[in-house]
Amino acid sequence: MFRHVKAHLASLLLTLALASGCAAQSDAPFRLIVTHLEPPLVPNSVMDLAVALGYFEREGVNVELVRVQQTPSALAALQAGEGEMANIGVDALLQAMAAGAGDLRAVTSPNTSLPFLIAARAEITDLTGLGGARFGVGRIGSLDHTLSRLVLERLGADLDASEVISLGQPNIRAQALLAGQIDATTMSIGTWASLPDHSGLHILVDQDAYFAAAPLVNKVNAVPAAVLAERPEDVAAVIRALIRISRDFAADPALWVDAMSAALPDTDRTMLETLAPAFAASWSVNGGLSADALDYTANWLFDTEEFAGLSTPALLDWVDFAPVDAALAALGVVDSMDSADR
Structure with missing residues (x-):
């Protein structure tokens, strides 16, 4: 059933351990690095709005957003220990892996395909x-x-x-x-x-x-191996919160309009109401990690000039499905939107 998840016993054990949707493990801030300076007018806004609307808090994890400009700064901040998780381009993650940063893993994608x-x-x-x-x-x-x-x-x-x-x-x-x-x-x-x-x-x-x-997975949330080892429940709590808010917005787009109006009071509400239907199929209600889509993305990237001469890594060398599968074990899978194939 799960083609790719045969690899690591540790990942399977983590899935079982977290499947109950238990509370997060630490009061220490969980720093999530994002590459926008205010909530963006795309489904990636779920990260900002999950803070503002208390979704992270209800999962028991104290998320702080660290704002930088563009993926290279986010990746540098993550590798420097200035955050526990970063929303970065798949291309940048794979370039970092090719350069020797073998400890990074994609664990979710709150907005796989930016519109x-x-x-x-x-x-x-x-x-x-x-x-x-x-x-x-x-x-x-x-x-x-x-x-x-x-x-x-x-x-x-x-x-x-x-x-x-x-x-x-x-x-x-x-x-x-x-x-x-x-x-x-x-x-x-x-x-x-x-x-x-x-x-x-x-x-x-x-x-x-x-x-x-270009039906590619554009961005993922990545974490270092040390964070997965030391704060697994916090990672799972962040993912559950992002899935919950994505499902709520998918079910009722007016909730996104209201939240964005509050977050960006100078933004025209009519414009937000016009945008909301355009995102109908874009919410990551299952965590945004389709194995087929990730495979396709990596294979395409490694055929480009930027990856010339490099071998495409195995999927499980840069993706860890265990945390998102733990969240889905607790929340169930929604079949109508992003695929949860493995």
Whole structure:
């Protein structure tokens, strides 16, 4: 039944030990490193909102968010012991593993597929118009850069034919697009919706077409082996909280709208109500760790230039299913959304 979970007896024992959904084990802060400075307008917001709405507290774990900008800073902070868990790109995790950081494991993904789209100046009417255009990315090799290259390749275009410009966070890229400093960029549907004015802009590749071209697991929550060994119940409690809040938002999108309105009071509520239906299939109600999707993602990444000459690691060398399976043993599996295949 579980193809991949034959590996480690310790993982199986951990699953059994935590299956009852027992309380967390420590009053010490459990520091969760995130790469956004405020709750983002995407399902990844569950991490912020689980703090604000008391989901972590009810599981008995004292979660503190550590905010940094972009995955490299999150990964560095995690490896420096400045947090117990970090929400990072799968590509960055696998690059770290290839560089010798063999103690890191993905344990959940609160938002496996960020709802990305490519927005452009109105005069770029189709993908051929990206040739020679200024295309903004977070940084060369960043998640948005890598995924957009894949998407455009599969849609018959070539990102390398554009002038690729590193600009940083999505909101900065969006403002640069609005100001005419770049001609196109990738952003989440939430960032697009939050722009004050779409005049002169349009969506060149919508979120459905983007995901269809790149059905990858984008981000995971990773922990070091020492955290898994020393604070297993805290890890399980964090995962249970994230699953519970994801299920509540999936069942009633208005709860997400209310929570985001409270967290970002200056945000237009009508815009949030427009966004909520776009996330209907995006909540990680089973913890976001599909073995098939993770295998597909790793195999694709190791075929890219960034991983040239490296061998694709076995799934259980970088993923530990035991904590999420413990949470699902306590909460049950919801069959309608993200797969819990193993």
